[in-house]
Amino acid sequence: MAPKLPIYMDYHATTPVDPRVLEAMLPYLREDFGNAASRNHPFGWKAEAAVELARKQVADLIHASDKEIVFTSGATESNNLALKGVVEFYKHKGDHIITLSTEHKAVLDTCKRLERIRQERLDELKALRLAQLSGQDVTPENATALAAEHALEQDATWQKWSALPTGGARVTYLTPNKDGLVDLEALKAAITDRTILVSVMLANNEIGVVQPLAEIGRICREKGVLLHTDATQGAGKVPFDVEAMQVDLASLSAHKMYGPKGVGALYVRRKPRVRIAPIIDGGGHERGMRSGTLNVASIAGFGKAAELARAEMADEAVRLGRLRQRLLDGLQRELDFCHVNGSLEHRMPGNLNISFAYVEGEALMMAIKDVAVSSGSACTSASLEPSYVLRALGVEEELAHSSIRFGLGRFNTEEEVDYVVKLVVEKVKKLREMSPLYEMVQEGIDLKSIEWTAH
Amino acid sequence: MAYSEKVVELNERPVNMGTLDKADPNVGTGLVGAPACGDVMRLQLRIGDDGIIQDAKFKTFGCGSAIASSALVTEWVKGMTVDQALAISNRDVARELALPPVKIHCSVLAEDAIKAAIADFKKKREERAGKAAVAQTNP
Numbered sequence: 260m261a262p263k264l265p266i267y268m269d270y271h272a273t274t275p276v277d278p279r280v281l282e283a284m285l286p287y288l289r290e291d292f293g294n295a296a297s298r299n300h301p302f303g304w305k306a307e308a309a310v311e312l313a314r315k316q317v318a319d320l321i322h323a324s325d326k327e328i329v330f331t332s333g334a335t336e337s338n339n340l341a342l343k344g345v346v347e348f349y350k351h352k353g354d355h356i357i358t359l360s361t362e363h364k365a366v367l368d369t370c371k372r373l374e375r376i377r378q379e380r381l382d383e384l385k386a387l388r389l390a391q392l393s394g395q396d397v398t399p400e401n402a403t404a405l406a407a408e409h410a411l412e413q414d415a416t417w418q419k420w421s422a423l424p425t426g427g428a429r430v431t432y433l434t435p436n437k438d439g440l441v442d443l444e445a446l447k448a449a450i451t452d453r454t455i456l457v458s459v460m461l462a463n464n465e466i467g468v469v470q471p472l473a474e475i476g477r478i479c480r481e482k483g484v485l486l487h488t489d490a491t492q493g494a495g496k497v498p499f500d501v502e503a504m505q506v507d508l509a510s511l512s513a514h515k516m517y518g519p520k521g522v523g524a525l526y527v528r529r530k531p532r533v534r535i536a537p538i539i540d541g542g543g544h545e546r547g548m549r550s551g552t553l554n555v556a557s558i559a560g561f562g563k564a565a566e567l568a569r570a571e572m573a574d575e576a577v578r579l580g581r582l583r584q585r586l587l588d589g590l591q592r593e594l595d596f597c598h599v600n601g602s603l604e605h606r607m608p609g610n611l612n613i614s615f616a617y618v619e620g621e622a623l624m625m626a627i628k629d630v631a632v633s634s635g636s637a638c639t640s641a642s643l644e645p646s647y648v649l650r651a652l653g654v655e656e657e658l659a660h661s662s663i664r665f666g667l668g669r670f671n672t673e674e675e676v677d678y679v680v681k682l683v684v685e686k687v688k689k690l691r692e693m694s695p696l697y698e699m700v701q702e703g704i705d706l707k708s709i710e711w712t713a714h
Numbered sequence: 715m716a717y718s719e720k721v722v723e724l725n726e727r728p729v730n731m732g733t734l735d736k737a738d739p740n741v742g743t744g745l746v747g748a749p750a751c752g753d754v755m756r757l758q759l760r761i762g763d764d765g766i767i768q769d770a771k772f773k774t775f776g777c778g779s780a781i782a783s784s785a786l787v788t789e790w791v792k793g794m795t796v797d798q799a800l801a802i803s804n805r806d807v808a809r810e811l812a813l814p815p816v817k818i819h820c821s822v823l824a825e826d827a828i829k830a831a832i833a834d835f836k837k838k839r840e841e842r843a844g845k846a847a848v849a850q851t852n853p
Contacts, residue, residue, distance in 0.1 A: 619752055621777040625717065625725055636752060636777065645752065657749035693731050693781065695756035695773040696749060711748030712826075 262675045264629040270515075270609055270668030271464050271492060272633060276560065277517035277669070283563035284519065287556035295553045296544060306555045313562025320565040321490070321509060322500040323526050329545045330558050333523040334491040337510035338365040338458075340525050340549065341487045344535025345456050345508070346373055349485075350424035353453040359441055359470075360432045360651045362460055365510075366489055370430040370458075377427025384420045385411070429453070437653050438602035439468035447478055456485045461493030461509075465635060465648040465664055466601030467610025469497050476505030485533060491515055491523075495568030496576070496607045501526055507533045513557065517669060518564030522557035525549075575669060580608040582667050582676050587611055589680030594687055596700075598658055600635075600649055609667035612649075614658040615683075617697040618690040623663060626686035630679050635662035718812035721782040728781060730788035732771040734758040739842055740768075742835025746826045753780045753820065757827035759791065759799070761835050767791045767799055772827075779817040783807050783824035791828060796835075799828050 267275070276284075287309055295310045297303025314325040331337045346354065354377065358370055385406070386397040392409040395401070411417050431449045435441055441459055450457070457479050462469045472488060479486040487508040490499055494509075495516035501509060509526040513519055527533050527548065541550030591597055596616035612635075615623065620634030635646030636659070644650075645659035654662070665679075691697040696706060717725075734741045740760050747754040753776030760769040770788035774781045786807055791799045807813075807821035 617775060619776050619780070622725070622781055625722075625778040655750070657752070660749075660752035693728060693773055694775040695745065695754055696775045698733065698773060706749060709745075711750070711754070712746055 262672065262678050266630045266671075266675045266679060268665050268667060268671065268675070268679060269631045269633050270666035270671075271467070271664065272666065273514050273520065274517045274668055275670065276519055277564060277567060279567060280518055280560045280563045284556045284560040287559050291555075293555070295555055296542065306553075309555055309559045309562075310553055313558045313565075316562035316566040316569075317511065317524055318526075320499075320569045321494060321511070321526060322502050324529065327501075327526050327529050329525045329527055329548045330553060330561075331523045331525055331549055332521055332554075333514070334363075334489065334510045334512035335365040335523075337512075337523050337525040338363070338487075338489055339369050340535065340538050341508040341510060342366065342369045342373065342456070342458060343538050344548070345485060345487070345533075346428045347426065347536035348534045349455045350426060353455040354425065354427070355429045355431070355451055355453040356456045356458060357431045357433060357446065357449050357454060358458040359460070360434050361439060361463055361466075361648045362458065363464055363489055363491070366458055366460070367432075370428070370432075373428040374430050375427065377425040377429065380425035380427060381421060384423070385417070388414065388417045388420060428455075434651055435468075438605070439463060439466050439600075439648075439652050440602060440605060441470055441475065443471070443474055443478065446475065447482075450478075450482045450484055454482070454484050456487060458487040458489070460489040460491075461499055462490075462497060462607045462610075463601070463648065464492045465646060466612045466652070467492070467607040468601045469493060469605045469607060471605075472499075472504040472506065479507075480505045493607065495565065495572060496609065498572075501528070508535075513561035513564055516564045516568045518561045519557045522554050522561045524561070576608045579667050579671075582671060582673065583608060583611050583665075585673065586665060586667070586676050586680060587613070589677070590683060593680075593684040598654075600654055600658075600662055601652060611665040611667070613663055613665070614654070614661040615663065615687045616658060616661055617694045617700065618687050619660055620662055622690055623683070623686060626690060627679075627682050630682060633664040633666070635664065636660045717778055720786075721778055721811050721813075724782035724785040724811075725778050728772075728785050730771050730785060730792075731773065733773065734760055734769065734771050739838055740835070742831040742833070742838065744827045744830025744832075744834060746830050747776070747780075747823050749775065752776060753823060755780065755784045755823050755827045757784060757788065757824075757831045759828075759831045759835060761796060761832075765796050767794050767796070776820065776823075777817075779811065779813055780820040780823060782811050783813075783820045784827060786810060787824045787828055796832055800832060802828055 291305045293302030293306035295306040318325040389397045485507040490509045491512045507528045512523040598614045600612040620636030649659040744757045772784040774784045804821040804825040
């Protein structure tokens with residue numbers, strides 16, 4: 260039987276709300292609409308009870324205590340809060356962060372801003388000191404010359420000032436190995452006495468690779484450095500235990516685990532206590548770490564989604580692992596020049612990131628328009644660069660342009676997988692017929708021997 | 715991003731997709747772009763001794779807009795003189811396909827492909843003329 264079209268295989272982008280989750284949410288959008296912070300009437304009490312139940316459900320999923328869960332608007336906010344909150348709170352202890360070059364942009368761009376804040380602060384202090392030393396107005400144009408003239412680097416006052424807390428951070432971006440996994444020795448070597456935080460994701464959103472968090476946690480605990488993990492993709496899909504893995508902060512999102520969009524959480528460890536400065540000020544909700552009226556219905560849905568994930572994860576992982584194998588086997592049986600990107604062994608069960616050489620990813624997506632997938636091709640983004648994640652793994656640019664990410668999830672069926680295999684095989688063959696590169700390779704021409712005109 | 719109807723149509727029915735005989739002295743081949751950039755176009759033109767383009771074929775590795783751009787110019791150039799084909803601008807292609815700004819480079823590539831194919835044809839011509847001249851002077 261032909262499956263219903265279109266077929267959704269982009270579960271890393273988002274997931275549909277599970278009908279059981281929707282049921283759990285509806286009362287709080289109807290009669291139980293109260294504000295969870297209203298302490299003096301039953302409307303508030305009901306809302307608060309819903310939030311506290313959800314807090315427990317989310318905590319249980321990751322083996323935390325409910326007091327360690329801070330609800331946010333989603334994982335982007337959680338990542339921002341974790342990084343900025345730690346940097347601000349621990350600025351007298353150090354200012355160095357270590358992360359991976361394959362992290363999500365919510366982590367990488369937060370790191371970039373922290374680097375910029377530090378640099379701007381240092382530039383200000385430098386201009387101030389140079390003005391004192393030279394008696395002149397300091398501009399970006401004359402700063403370098405004045406610094407040389409007054410031997411700024413040897414100046415004792417400047418040395419003292421430049422070691423002051425800046426509110427920003429220095430960041431080391433570790434390149435993973437070609438499987439996408441962090442190099443634990445490189446991580447150890449990167450930790451200095453100024454390092455306050457390591458941020459490594461649980462599972463990657465493009466290639467699904469799962470990092471060895473327990474090992475990373477052990478290293479961080481030994482060195483007295485906090486460990487944050489962006490668990491957005493991995494939580495509810497692969498085992499994640501903040502106690503066993505010694506994680507101090509973890510970002511979670513509801514809509515990646517069949518909950519609603521616009522709600523997430525940050526796990527903040529209590530024993531030993533981890534402190535963060537808030538990035539949103541206001542009524543002091545969430546124990547002062549995240550002000551703002553709680554999104555009760557969505558939080559209730561998040562809780563239900565977490566409860567379902569916890570109950571069903573083991574069976575679902577087996578089922579999705581089988582579906583992925585069926586997908587991969589089907590594609591490889593019919594197509595040559597297929598490359599799986601990232602470790603197949605250390606990977607979320609629902610993820611398959613694969614490059615079909617000599618076929619451009621966006622063209623393939625267009626050809627299989629009844630199937631929703633995603634591509635690392637530059638053409639799918641506003642920039643002209645292909646996926647930075649694949650590039651960090653050392654995947655050649657042309658293969659990065661040819662990559663497709665299949666994200667299998669709760670509602671995919673064998674029939675759908677079989678349909679997708681058939682369709683993709685047909686379209687890849689058709690596009691290869693159309694590809695000058697494939698023709699050249701068939702003729703035995705080495706594509707690397709050609710002088711291409713880069714544009 | 716939504717594609718224009720014309721782009722979709724040219725992808726579903728890529729007219730003139732294929733290969734002409736490279737060894738044919740009347741066939742010029744243009745290969746432009748780079749695999750690392752995500753698009754490579756090969757345009758082949760068979761040009762009569764009267765300078766009229768008799769046939770055009772393309773093969774393209776690239777996104778839907780790149781495929782449509784190359785397919786479109788093969789439709790356009792058939793029956794044109796070499797000079798008319800050289801006058802085709804990427805703006806004409808971009809306008810016809812309603813390409814968004816990020817896809818303009820696809821139309822540029824199509825224009826480059828026409829120019830490269832004609833340059834290759836002219837080079838072949840000159841080589842042939844050269845050989846003929848050599849043959850004449852050294853009987």
